[in-house]
Each structure stands twice: as C-alpha cells, then as structure tokens.
Amino acid sequence: MEVCGTHSHAVGRHGLRQLLPDSVELVSGPGCPVCVTTAGQVELALELARRGAMVATFGDMMRVPGPSGSLAGARAAGGDVRVVYSPQQALELAAREPGREVVFVAVGFETTAPAVAAVAKQAPAAGPSGFSLLGLHKLVPPALEALVADEEVALDGLLCPGHVSVVIGSEAYRPLAERWRMPCVVAGFEPEDILLGVAMLLAQIADERAEVENAYPRAVRPEGNPRALALMEEVFEPTEAEWRGLGSLPDSGLKLRGAYAALDARERFGLAVVAAPEPPGCRCGDVLRGRLRPAECGLFGGACTPARPVGPCMVSSEGACAAAYKYERTQVVRG
Amino acid sequence: MDEGVVTLAHGGGGSLMAELLAARVLPVLGVAEAGEDAAGVGRGLLMTTDSFVVKPLVFPGSDIGRMAVYGTVNDLAMRGGWPRAMTVGLIVEEGLSLDVLDQVVASLAAAAQECGVKIVGGDTKVLEAGRGDGLYINTTGLAEALLAERDLPSLGRARPGDAVLINGPVGEHGIAVLAAREQLGFAAEVRSDCAPLHEMARALIEELGTGVHCLHDPTRGGLAAALNEIALASGVGMRLEEGAIPRRAAVEAACELLGLDALQVANEGKMVAVVEEGMAERALKVLRADERGREGAVIGEVTEGVAGRVELVTELGTTRIVDMPSGELLPRIC
Numbered sequence: 161m162e163v164c165g166t167h168s169h170a171v172g173r174h175g176l177r178q179l180l181p182d183s184v185e186l187v188s189g190p191g192c193p194v195c196v197t198t199a200g201q202v203e204l205a206l207e208l209a210r211r212g213a214m215v216a217t218f219g220d221m222m223r224v225p226g227p228s229g230s231l232a233g234a235r236a237a238g239g240d241v242r243v244v245y246s247p248q249q250a251l252e253l254a255a256r257e258p259g260r261e262v263v264f265v266a267v268g269f270e271t272t273a274p275a276v277a278a279v280a281k282q283a284p285a286a287g288p289s290g291f292s293l294l295g296l297h298k299l300v301p302p303a304l305e306a307l308v309a310d311e312e313v314a315l316d317g318l319l320c321p322g323h324v325s326v327v328i329g330s331e332a333y334r335p336l337a338e339r340w341r342m343p344c345v346v347a348g349f350e351p352e353d354i355l356l357g358v359a360m361l362l363a364q365i366a367d368e369r370a371e372v373e374n375a376y377p378r379a380v381r382p383e384g385n386p387r388a389l390a391l392m393e394e395v396f397e398p399t400e401a402e403w404r405g406l407g408s409l410p411d412s413g414l415k416l417r418g419a420y421a422a423l424d425a426r427e428r429f430g431l432a433v434v435a436a437p438e439p440p441g442c443r444c445g446d447v448l449r450g451r452l453r454p455a456e457c458g459l460f461g462g463a464c465t466p467a468r469p470v471g472p473c474m475v476s477s478e479g480a481c482a483a484a485y486k487y488e489r490t491q492v493v494r495g
Numbered sequence: 496m497d498e499g500v501v502t503l504a505h506g507g508g509g510s511l512m513a514e515l516l517a518a519r520v521l522p523v524l525g526v527a528e529a530g531e532d533a534a535g536v537g538r539g540l541l542m543t544t545d546s547f548v549v550k551p552l553v554f555p556g557s558d559i560g561r562m563a564v565y566g567t568v569n570d571l572a573m574r575g576g577w578p579r580a581m582t583v584g585l586i587v588e589e590g591l592s593l594d595v596l597d598q599v600v601a602s603l604a605a606a607a608q609e610c611g612v613k614i615v616g617g618d619t620k621v622l623e624a625g626r627g628d629g630l631y632i633n634t635t636g637l638a639e640a641l642l643a644e645r646d647l648p649s650l651g652r653a654r655p656g657d658a659v660l661i662n663g664p665v666g667e668h669g670i671a672v673l674a675a676r677e678q679l680g681f682a683a684e685v686r687s688d689c690a691p692l693h694e695m696a697r698a699l700i701e702e703l704g705t706g707v708h709c710l711h712d713p714t715r716g717g718l719a720a721a722l723n724e725i726a727l728a729s730g731v732g733m734r735l736e737e738g739a740i741p742r743r744a745a746v747e748a749a750c751e752l753l754g755l756d757a758l759q760v761a762n763e764g765k766m767v768a769v770v771e772e773g774m775a776e777r778a779l780k781v782l783r784a785d786e787r788g789r790e791g792a793v794i795g796e797v798t799e800g801v802a803g804r805v806e807l808v809t810e811l812g813t814t815r816i817v818d819m820p821s822g823e824l825l826p827r828i829c
Binding site: 166169172173174175176178179220223232233235236237245249351465466467477478485486487488489 | 501502503504509510511514677679753754755756809811813814815818821
C-alpha cells in the first residue's frame with residue numbers, strides 16, 4: 161500500500177503501474193487529509209460559514225461535499241470562505257479585520273501540524289483577536305496500525321509517506337514492523353524514489369524480513385525533525401479522532417493543549433459533534449482502507465467525477481479516485 | 496452536485512464551464528459554432544470578445560491593460576486574423592487609485608500601438624466600492640482574415656498524422672499571478688509570458704497556408720484544456736511526448752509544491768499549432784525565428800485514437816491521460 165495520496169498521484173502521473181509486474185499491486189491508502197475528514201467534520205466548517213465567520217481553508221477542502229453542500233457552495237451562496245496557502249495567511253486575514261471571527265480549518269497530518277502550532281503560538285500574543293482553529297488534524301501511525309490490524313485488509317508492505325516522515329522520522333514505523341511484522345519503506349515522490357521503495361519492499365517480502373527502511377534519506381532522518389515535533393508537543397495533545405473509513409481511533413488526532421485551548425473554534429462557537437451519513441453509494445471509506453480500488457466503486461466515472469464529486473477521494477488532488485480518473489481511466493474504466 | 500448557483504469552478508475554463516455554456520447559454524442564444532477563439536462574420540472579417548479579471552492588476556511581467564490587448568489580439572490571430580481595431584470597456588470600482596488607472600490605460604495604449612491595433616471606442620462604468628476587484632476590462636476585437644473563411648485555422652480541423660507544436664514553456668502566467676496575489680515567495684522569480692502572437696501566427700500561415708489546421712492559445716485551463724478542446728472538436732486522439740514539452744524549472748517547482756499540474760496552468764503568450772503531416776520542421780523553424788518562439792517545440796501528434804482523448808508518453812516510456820481540468824485550480828494541503 162502506498163499510504164500517501166501524493167504517492168498515488170505520482171504513480172498515476174508517471175504511469176508506474178505499467179512498469180510493475182502483474183504480481184505487484186499498489187493499493188492507495190488513507191494518506192489524503194481531505195479524504196479522511198468525515199462528512200460531519202465538513203459540516204462543522206459549513207456551520208461556521210453559516211454563522212457569519214470568515215472560514216479560511218486550504219483549497220483542497222473547498223469542493224468536498226458535506227451533508228449541506230460544500231464550502232465552495234457556501235461561498236457562492238454569500239458565505240465568507242477564503243482559500244489560503246498557509247495557516248499564517250489565515251492569521252494575517254484575522255489581523256487585517258479586527259473584531260471579525262476568522263476560523264482556520266486545520267486539516268492535515270503531521271506535515272501541516274507544526275505550521276499550525278507555530279501560528280497558534282503567535283495568535284494569543286497578537287492581542288484579543290477573533291482568530292480560532294477548527295482542529296481536524298490527524299496522525300498517520302495510529303491509522304496505519306488500525307489498517308494492519310484489520311484482517312479484511314491484506315497488505316504485504318507499506319510504502320510510507322515521505323513528507324509526513326520528514327517530521328515524524330522513519331523510526332515512527334518501527335512498531336508496525338516489529339509488532340505486526342509489516343515491511344515498511346519510507347519513499348520520496350520522484351518516480352525513481354517510488355520504484356526504489358517498491359523494490360526494497362519486494363526484497364523484504366522475498367527475504368521474509370519485516371523492517372523499517374528509508375529510501376528517502378536525503379529528506380528523512382530516523383528521528384524526524386525534533387524542532388517541529390517539539391512545537392507540536394507544546395501546542396497539541398493527542399486525542400481520539402474520527403476518520404472516514406476507519407472510524408474513531410484513540411490518540412489519532414490533535415487537540416489544543418492548556419493555554420492554547422482558547423483558540424479552539426469548537427469551544428468558541430459551541431459547536432456540537434455532527435453525526436452525518438456518508439453520501440449514498442459513496443465507498444470512499446473502503447477506498448481509504450485499501451479494500452476497494454477506485455474503479456470498483458459503482459459511482460466511479462459515472463455519478464462521481466472530478467467535476468461533480470460525490471466523495472472526497474474524487475475531489476482532492478491527493479485523492480485515490482481523482483488520480484485514477486485523471487491519469488488511468490483508459491486502463492480502469494471498462495466499456 | 497448542482498447547488499442551483501454558479502460557482503467559481505464554472506469559470507475555470509474546464510469541463511464545468513463547457514457544460515454550463517452547452518446547457519444554458521449557447522442553445523438559448525442560437526449559437527452553433529462555439530469554443531473558437533474568434534468568429535468569421537463575412538466580408539473577410541473576424542470578431543472576438545473577451546473580459547479580463549485578474550488580481551492583482553499589475554503582476555510580474557505584465558498588467559491587466561497589456562493583457563487585455565494581447566488577449567484580444569491573440570484570439571483574433573488564432574483564427575488566422577490580422578488584428579485591426581478594438582473597443583475597450585472599463586468597469587471601475589469606486590476607490591481605484593488614479594495612479595493605477597493611469598498605469599493601466601498607458602499600458603493599454605502602448606500595447607495597442609505595439610500590435611498596430613486602433614482603439615476605436617469604449618465605455619466606462621463605475622461600480623460602488625466593494626462590488627468589483629478594482630478594475631475589469633471587456634474588449635471587442637476586429638481583424639482581417641488572412642485566408643478565405645473556409646481555409647482559416649479552426650479547432651475542428653486536426654487530422655490524424657498532424658503535428659502538434661507549442662512556442663515555449665507552459666504555466667508561467669498562472670504561476671506569476673498566483674505568486675503575486677498570494678505572496679508566494681518561492682515562485683517570485685516567475686514572470687507572466689503575456690505577449691502578442693499575431694506576427695508569429697501570420698508567419699506560420701504565410702509559410703504553410705492551409706497546412707495550418709488549428710491555432711489555439713492555451714489560456715485558462717492551460718495546455719491540457721487547449722489540446723482537449725482541439726481533440727474533442729476534431730474527433731481525434733492526440734499523443735504527446737512529455738520530454739518534448741518546454742518547461743521552466745521555477746514553474747515546475749511551484750506546481751510541485753502546490754499540487755498543481757503545469758499543463759493545466761494558464762498562459763498568456765503561448766500558441767498551440769496543429770499543422771499538416773510532414774510540415775512540422777517548417778513550422779518549428781517559423782516559431783523559432785520569432786523571439787516569442789525561441790523555445791518552440793514539436794510536442795506530439797494527432798492520432799486515430801479514442802476521439803477527444805489526449806495521452807502523454809512519460810519520460811519513463813509509460814502512458815497516461817492528460818485530462819481536461821474540471822474547474823478552479825485549488826492547491827493541495829501537503
């Protein structure tokens with residue numbers, strides 16, 4: 161399984177499947193932050209827009225359908241929804257409009273969490289501001305542990321995410337290799353990086369080894385980035401989080417710690433957890449667990465396309481369905 | 496998911512916009528031939544119209560004034576027109592600085608003079624503050640056709656065996672504007688490719704005559720949209736060589752970081768030319784003789800493959816689809 165959505169897209173974009181023997185199948189995993197955000201969590205952001213807050217979000221979130229539409233739809237209907245490129249920009253928006261409630265939708269994995277932590281540290285010092293965070297961050301290792309423990313998901317190896325590993329380090333996967341006997345290789349994003357990672361996984365499988373290996377040493381160290389980790393540790397604490405497809409997993413999300421809790425948009429707006437059903441027919445949850453290939457979903461390429469996505473995996477530039485549709489649909493759509 | 500309103504994705508120059516026009520606009524207006532950059536109106540004349548909305552108004556490499564003239568000139572040139580005259584409508588938001596207005600108007604004038612196009616009229620409206628992004632420009636352009644109307648380059652004239660060319664690297668304009676608007680420091684050195692292409696287009700038509708089958712400027716939606724439009728309109732397939740497509744390292748790096756595809760990013764000084772089989776070398780020579788085509792290249796060929804499908808052979812020798820962008824380009828998270 162290639163865990164990371166950026167890997168899935170690189171596989172499609174470079175046509176790497178065509179270079180692999182038939183006995184090797186690459187399965188997309190849960191490494192797409194937008195995709196693992198649940199419909200109920202999207203609804204929280206929509207609720208904030210309805211209440212008149214300025215909602216700042218990464219572009220990927222804009223078109224993810226929630227039970228009452230998408231953030232793009234909320235913007236078209238007059239809601240103040242802004243696309244930002246960094247959490248810092250959201251803080252600047254708040255500074256420019258004092259007195260205005262500005263909420264940054266903090267979606268992402270360990271890759272973006274340190275940048276959000278840095279912004280959280282600046283925010284209180286910036287005086288009484290209307291800036292807050294809708295924290296939807298998720299942590300990759302607990303999700304992988306849930307996947308390898310799931311007997312319905314039969315994986316032979318994990319191609320571990322390069323960007324996340326820059327922060328958490330390759331050692332983070334050791335429990336997976338040791339406790340679950342799951343070969344793990346951290347890989348970069350160039351086609352050569354991915355092929356090297358796959359080759360190293362195949363060698364482990366052939367040798368019946370289960371180790372953590374690093375095919376991306378130019379960016380990833382065993383211990384990760386200690387400064388980024390310290391920043392995350394200072395601002396956040398692990399908490400139970402709800403994942404699309406994987407359900408609720410203990411210690412797989414991040415919540416603002418102590419002094420930073422004042423920035424929590426859930427508290428500030430008194431947001432209640434929304435239980436929202438997934439869109440009818442949408443099997444993103446199974447795609448994210450590697451149980452279903454995108455083209456095997458009944459909606460793929462028909463009712464669900466990038467122009468009219470039903471599920472998040474078809475929206476995001478890291479989504480498995482979007483990659484399959486965009487690059488490989490000659491090979492994957494029959495008829 | 497139809498929310499009953501127009502969204503920004505409808506304006507992205509991709510499949511959603513095409514659907515919107517085909518379902519709700521063109522049939523009502525009785526327009527049959529759509530999607531061309533300009534239309535023949537008889538008497539050897541071509542017309543086009545275009546609207547320019549860009550934020551910021553001034554960006555590295557160009558500004559909205561220059562863009563309005565070049566954009567209009569290029570649309571005419573892509574149908575084999577020699578631009579003669581244009582009108583300019585200015586829609587100004589209350590509060591626009593007079594210095595900026597002066598700069599844009601001076602830029603309009605200079606660009607029109609450079610292109611030999613006479614600005615023959617215009618209109619000015621002022622909107623109250625908060626109802627516009629400073630300044631919008633709408634233009635109408637008129638050109639003399641360089642060939643008889645039935646021989647003019649058109650999106651529907653690509654034939655299997657034809658060669659596909661482009662005059663330089665893709666994606667510069669879109670990344671330059673994005674970087675200026677969002678203050679993305681890492682892409683600061685990218686400049687818009689905004690430039691008039693009528694001389695290059697005319698040189699190509701003079702050299703190859705009716706052998707120039709299609710000309711198209713890959714603006715919104717980028718090279719991917721332009722090629723998909725040609726393949727769809729002509730009912731042909733297309734195969735590109737990834738390694739042959741001219742690239743700029745800074746654009747590639749910015750796209751990589753933002754999760755964008757350079758093939759889907761807008762250009763304002765690029766021209767796709769589809770020319771008759773066997774004429775590729777002559778066409779390339781013409782492109783490279785122009786200062787705006789020094790990095791021109793033959794990037795692929797028209798095939799009998801699935802109609803409307805554009806494929807790309809990667810540098811690894813594998814094949815993938817080059818998809819029509821669906822809507823607004825939205826950067827990814829990590």
